[in-house]
Amino acid sequence: MRPYQVAxxxxxxxxxxxxxxxxLAAFNPSAGTAPGDVGARWYxxxxxxxxxxxxxxxxxxxxxxPQAVEGVFAGRxxxxxxxxxxxxxxxxxxxxxxxxxxxxxxxxxxxxxxGFYIATALYMxxxxxxxxxxxxxxxxxxxxxxxxxxxxAFELGFRVSLPKSFLYDEGxxxx
Amino acid sequence: MEIxxxxxxxxxxxxxxxxxxxxxxxxxxxxxxGVLPGLGGTSGVAILLPISLxxxxxxxxxxxxxxxxxxxxxxxxxALFGGVITSILFNIPGExxxxxxxxxxxxxxxxxxxxxxxxxxxxxxxxxxxxVATVLxxxxxxxxAERALQFGPAExxxxxxxxxxxxxxLGAEAPMKSVAMLALGLLLAAVGFDTITxxxxxxxxxxxxxxxxxxxxxxxxxxxxxxxxxxxxEQGIGYVEQISAxxxxxxxxxxxxxxxxxxxxxxxxxxxxxxxxxxxxxxxTAASFLGYGLARQxxxxxxxxGKGEIxxxxxxxxxxxxxxxxxxxxxxxxxxxxSPTSAVMMAGLFIWGLTPGPVLFxxxxxxxxxxxxxIYLGHLMTFILCLLAVPLLAMIMRVPYAIITPFIIxxxxxxxxxxxxxxxxxxxxxxxxxxxxxxxxxxxPLAPLVVALVLGDSTERELRKALIAGHGSPxxxxxxxxxxxxxLGALVLVLIPLVRTIRARRRGAxxxxxxxxx
Numbered sequence: 001m002r003p004y005q006v007a008x009x010x011x012x013x014x015x016x017x018x019x020x021x022x023x024l025a026a027f028n029p030s031a032g033t034a035p036g037d038v039g040a041r042w043y044x045x046x047x048x049x050x051x052x053x054x055x056x057x058x059x060x061x062x063x064x065x066p067q068a069v070e071g072v073f074a075g076r077x078x079x080x081x082x083x084x085x086x087x088x089x090x091x092x093x094x095x096x097x098x099x100x101x102x103x104x105x106x107x108x109x110x111x112x113x114x115g116f117y118i119a120t121a122l123y124m125x126x127x128x129x130x131x132x133x134x135x136x137x138x139x140x141x142x143x144x145x146x147x148x149x150x151x152x153a154f155e156l157g158f159r160v161s162l163p164k165s166f167l168y169d170e171g172x173x174x175x
Numbered sequence: 176m177e178i179x180x181x182x183x184x185x186x187x188x189x190x191x192x193x194x195x196x197x198x199x200x201x202x203x204x205x206x207x208x209g210v211l212p213g214l215g216g217t218s219g220v221a222i223l224l225p226i227s228l229x230x231x232x233x234x235x236x237x238x239x240x241x242x243x244x245x246x247x248x249x250x251x252x253x254a255l256f257g258g259v260i261t262s263i264l265f266n267i268p269g270e271x272x273x274x275x276x277x278x279x280x281x282x283x284x285x286x287x288x289x290x291x292x293x294x295x296x297x298x299x300x301x302x303x304x305x306x307v308a309t310v311l312x313x314x315x316x317x318x319x320a321e322r323a324l325q326f327g328p329a330e331x332x333x334x335x336x337x338x339x340x341x342x343x344x345l346g347a348e349a350p351m352k353s354v355a356m357l358a359l360g361l362l363l364a365a366v367g368f369d370t371i372t373x374x375x376x377x378x379x380x381x382x383x384x385x386x387x388x389x390x391x392x393x394x395x396x397x398x399x400x401x402x403x404x405x406x407x408x409e410q411g412i413g414y415v416e417q418i419s420a421x422x423x424x425x426x427x428x429x430x431x432x433x434x435x436x437x438x439x440x441x442x443x444x445x446x447x448x449x450x451x452x453x454x455x456x457x458x459x460t461a462a463s464f465l466g467y468g469l470a471r472q473x474x475x476x477x478x479x480x481g482k483g484e485i486x487x488x489x490x491x492x493x494x495x496x497x498x499x500x501x502x503x504x505x506x507x508x509x510x511x512x513x514s515p516t517s518a519v520m521m522a523g524l525f526i527w528g529l530t531p532g533p534v535l536f537x538x539x540x541x542x543x544x545x546x547x548x549x550i551y552l553g554h555l556m557t558f559i560l561c562l563l564a565v566p567l568l569a570m571i572m573r574v575p576y577a578i579i580t581p582f583i584i585x586x587x588x589x590x591x592x593x594x595x596x597x598x599x600x601x602x603x604x605x606x607x608x609x610x611x612x613x614x615x616x617x618x619x620p621l622a623p624l625v626v627a628l629v630l631g632d633s634t635e636r637e638l639r640k641a642l643i644a645g646h647g648s649p650x651x652x653x654x655x656x657x658x659x660x661x662x663l664g665a666l667v668l669v670l671i672p673l674v675r676t677i678r679a680r681r682r683g684a685x686x687x688x689x690x691x692x693x
Contacts, residue, residue: 008617012355019362022377033372036647040369040376043635044362051358057351072616078408085407086609089400089584093605096588097598116589124581132577142578150585159234160225160593 002067009059016052020045084131088123095119096163115165117147117175151175182313185544189552193237194245197230198549201246202557205253206564209273210261210571211579216254217516218398220247222583222590224391224523231527240527241545245553247520248503248546252305252553255459255499256561259297259492260568264290272459272495275467279480279487287483291426292433296488298561299430300441304493305554307445308452308500313547319508320536328640329652333661335634337668338511339627341454344668348620356614357623363388364631371639383599390522390628392591392600393607397621398515399587400608403580405615427562433485440470444490445497452498452513453505459495459514466494500550506531507543511630515622518629525629526594 026046029039073079098113114122125143128134134142154160155175167173188194208219224247231243258273263280280297284290326334339357346353366377367387378384434441447469448462470490471480480487502513503520510532512518524531529539536543561568591604611621627634645651653659 005617008613008619009355012359015359016362019377022379030372030374034643036643036645037371037639038642038647040372040374043638044365044377047358047361047365051355051362054351054355054358058349058355061349061351073408081407082404082612085404085580085584088581089605089608092584093588093601096601116592120585124578124585127581128577132575134577146582146585150589154589154593160229160589161596162589162592163598 001072002062004072005062005067006059009055009062012055013052013059016048016055019048020052023048088127088130092119092123095122098166112166113163115168115175116162117151118165118167118173120150121147147175178313178317181317181540181544182548184541185546185548186552188241188541188545189245189548191237193235194242194545194549195552197235197238197242197246198249198553198556201249202253202553202560205250205255206257206260206557206560206568207253207571208250209254209257209259210568211583215398215402216251216258217514217519218395218402218587219254220250220516220519220523221391221394222399222587223247223250224519224526225590225593227523228526228594240529240539241542243523243527244520244542244546245549247523248549249553251499251516251520252550252557255305255496256298256301256557257568259301260294260561260565263293263297264569272463272491272499274460275463275491275495276488278467279482279484282481283483283485283488289426289483291423292429292485293483293488294565295426295430295562296433296485297492298558299427299434300489300492301496302554302558303434303441304445304448304496305500305550307442307493308449308497309547309550309554311446311449312500312504312550316504316508316536316543316547319504320533323509323533324537326533326657327655328637328644329655329658330661332634332637332641333652333658333665334509334511335630335637337661337665338505338630339623339634340665340668342620342623342626344671345454346620346623348618350669350672352619353623356619356621357627360624360627360629361631361634363393363624364628365635370632370636383597388603388628389591389595389597389600391519391526391594392603393628394515394519394522394625395587395591396604396607396609397611397614397625399590400584400604401611401615401621403583404608404612407580434489437486437489440473440486441489441493444469444494448494448497449501451494452501454513459499459502462498463491463495466491469494496554503546503550507546508533508536510535510633512626515625518622518625521629 023041023045026039026041026044029037029042033039095111095114096116096119099110100113101108121143124146125139128142129136129139132138150162154162164175165173168175189198204223205216205219208216227243227247230238230246231240233239235242255272259276259280262273262276263284266277266281266285276297280293283293283296323334342357343350343353362377364387367385368374369376375385444466448466451462451465452459467487467490470486471477474480474484474486476484476486499514499516502517505511505513506517506521510521510530512521521531524535529535529542587604587608588601591600592598594600614621614624641651642649645654652662
């Protein structure tokens with residue numbers, strides 16, 4: 001447990017250091033600041049200073065007091081249980097918006113945006129197939145039914161416009 | 176008498192068909208959320224927060240901001256009751272405040288073969304706890320709000336400091352971890368434009384960060400995704416022990432008889448739970464453990480605890496539900512969330528353009544009294560629904576993991592996206608989900624982070640207004656007796672963990688735990 005605790009405290013201290021560096025102007029409030037006011041950067045500077053100091057104290061306490069021997073995870077199974085959920089979730093979020101960027105006048109597309117509905121169909125269907133080990137017709141039912149129900153509830157019912165795919169942009173699909 | 180008139184007006188508002196319909200829907204959703212082990216009341220409210228915006232904007236005929244707050248609160252009431260069902264029937268706590276029911280609720284259901292009595296005892300005591308808290312809420316809220324109206328920036332800042340100090344001093348986790356999380360929340364709240372001077376800060380040249388880090392995506396991530404990940408690790412796709420979910424009239428009658436025998440315990444725990452719930456950052460979970468401790472302490476049958484003792488169900492349940500209701504009191508009267516769930520509701524109020532606090536209480540009386548009346552109605556409705564629908568609710572546990580888990584993630588992503596139509600918010604949710612999971616594993620408390628994120632802007636604004644008024648002198652905070660008292664109270668609270676450590680060291684009580692490394 002100790003290395004994980006120290007690494008986490010160090011990461012918090014690092015974030016604090018970056019925020020303090022960004023807020024160094026706290027000591028020279030910009031012109032136009034009201035008399036008595038501490039300026040825009042004072043508050044984040046000291047919030048970061050308190051955060052960094054607390055993280056360093058946590059690290060010090062972890063290093064100088066007895067710690068539980070067992071690791072942060074109960075075993076390989078528990079790590080895999082989390083990864084099985086976390087990795088598809090990250091992939092799902094990425095697929096919705098795709099991977100693309102613009103450099104000057106040129107657009108680069110690595111993965112086209114699949115939009116919410118296609119990405120959800122793949123995610124729900126994939127999860128049912130991989131984790132649930134369902135038969136193919138159940139998988140197909142899930143990957144069709146869930147996006148349709150969500151479309152009816154949010155797009156038609158609540159009039160929430162969710163991200164659409166590149167096929168929608170080209171007029172091929174309604175989502 | 177003024178209060179009775181306003182309460183009657185509140186009932187007239189709450190009893191409008193659209194409000195009652197949304198209360199019913201919200202309670203059903205809350206019960207489902209409460210039953211699902213991977214989803215808590217806080218995350219449920221956070222995920223459905225964007226829907227409340229559409230309700231407030233009149234997406235449904237006749238709906239307005241009262242409907243929206245009744246909807247959010249109804250989810251919480253449902254979750255408060257629903258969490259106990261899985262604890263008692265499946266030995267899996269649906270909510271953090273239902274953990275304590277594993278001690279006596281599950282043994283009564285399984286070993287003594289009285290699941291119906293265990294459930295009915297829990298629902299009856301929850302209802303009494305909530306009722307006592309709502310009555311106290313009705314009579315306490317207005318005087319507190321009227322007093323708070325006279326607060327200046329120094330007093331308001333002192334109230335914020337006191338609420339932060341409560342999170343540090345009375346928190347269950349290491350105080351320095353609470354401090355780090357609190358400061359992180361304040362720092363995240365400061366990202367973007369400074370509201371007083373308009374200067375950019377902490378955005379590192381990134382335009383999307385100029386509007387700041389949204390509270391809703393962070394909370395959905397920390398609580399919604401974080402809880403799902405933690406739940407996946409703890410429970411995996413394992414075997415669920417199931418026992419009969421039937422609840423008969425005989426059980427309900429017997430539960431009322433048992434309540435009569437323990438009425439002093441239930442009433443005293445409800446009152447203690449109320450005052451405990453008013454303290455910022457604690458809410459129902461801490462109150463449930465306190466309620467269990469008190470029930471055991473003053474019981475004549477201590478040896479029965481852990482084996483299915485009904486006081487071990489009624490004691491914590493009355494305190495937990497009372498604290499859950501009480502956590503709305505500081506939110507409505509002072510603009511300070513009493514629990515992470517009320518912090519999320521408070522964010523909802525901000526999104527709808529309302530500012531929680533004494534001004535809201537005075538200027539939007541229909542809103543506040545409509546909410547208070549809906550608490551009475553909501554708990555009655557939840558109580559009846561629970562008695563009738565336990566077998567149906569227990570069936571939710573049979574929905575396969577491979578469907579329910581990704582579906583919760585999908586709903587979380589819709590919730591974070593739909594507020595600003597922003598993919599950045601989706602990534603913030605996912606990233607804070609992973610961060611929340613990790614912080615939870617390392618026992619960093621998340622409540623201070625969430626409360627500070629909500630209150631960060633107001634705290635800074637009041638601090639700087641006070642400094643401007645005092646020409647930069649920090650002594651301005653000690654000009655009024657109230658702010659001095661609050662500041663001293665905060666100091667005492669922050670010193671509690673230090674005093675505890677020193678006393679423990681003096682006693683030599685820091686015993687080395689088994690299996691430790693140096």
